Amino acid sequence: MATRHIDAVRTIDEAVYANPWGVANWRNELASADRHHIVAIEDDILVGHAGLLFVLEEAHVTTVAVDPSREGKGIATAMLVDLLGEARAHGSTGATLEVRAADKRPQRLYGRFGFRPVGVRKDYYSTPIDDGIVMWLTDLQDAEVGDRISEIAAALTHSTEV
Numbered sequence: 045m046a047t048r049h050i051d052a053v054r055t056i057d058e059a060v061y062a063n064p065w066g067v068a069n070w071r072n073e074l075a076s077a078d079r080h081h082i083v084a085i086e087d088d089i090l091v092g093h094a095g096l097l098f099v100l101e102e103a104h105v106t107t108v109a110v111d112p113s114r115e116g117k118g119i120a121t122a123m124l125v126d127l128l129g130e131a132r133a134h135g136s137t138g139a140t141l142e143v144r145a146a147d148k149r150p151q152r153l154y155g156r157f158g159f160r161p162v163g164v165r166k167d168y169y170s171t172p173i174d175d176g177i178v179m180w181l182t183d184l185q186d187a188e189v190g191d192r193i194s195e196i197a198a199a200l201t202h203s204t205e206v
């Protein structure tokens with residue numbers, strides 16, 4: 045992701061998040077060495093974005109968002125393949141994220157990659173208030189995890205450029 049993508053990213057975020065990040069926040073994210081943000085482009089249109097924060101040996105998935113009109117085409121899956129590959133290359137030993145308890149779709153998505161629920165942060169989210177499910181994908185460096193990511197990547201049929 046580059047600065048020129050911020051407006052399109054924010055348009056998606058405003059459609060899918062209750063509290064989207066502002067321009068200043070995005071500029072900070074893009075300027076920080078411990079962040080890694082990607083965009084998905086289809087037919088020259090920005091259709092999704094996703095990001096990581098590296099904390100010591102952990103990779104935190106901070107955001108995954110897809111244009112609602114493009115859902116269900118594997119765009120988030122493609123971005124996660126990319127992010128987890130990046131985390132493995134970075135040497136991260138595990139990946140983690142929080143997801144709204146009510147949002148079963150992303151939980152299924154993360155589950156396919158091997159993320160498992162390990163805890164609940166009570167009332168972690170606002171607008172509306174919801175618990176946060178903490179999910180972890182441990183053993184990120186294991187060959188089996190690499191094989192699983194490769195299998196998911198091979199099954200993708202779309203032509204999104206990430």
Ligand SMILES: CC(C)(COP(=O)(O)OP(=O)(O)OC[C@H]1O[C@@H](n2cnc3c(N)ncnc32)[C@H](O)[C@@H]1OP(=O)(O)O)[C@@H](O)C(=O)NCCC(=O)NCCS
Nearest residue numbers: 060108109110115116117118119120121142143149150152
């Ligand atoms: C959750 C979210 C990221 C999913 O994005 P997406 O691009 O629709 O996800 P994918 O297409 O990769 O996978 C979603 C579904 O499409 C299916 N799918 C994937 N590729 C497909 C393809 N080529 N053809 C048909 N279906 C496909 C998947 O099996 C999956 O099915 P499921 O929801 O029944 O489990 C998106 O809905 C979103 O931005 N939501 C709002 C923000 C949010 O909640 N983000 C997560 C924060 S933790």
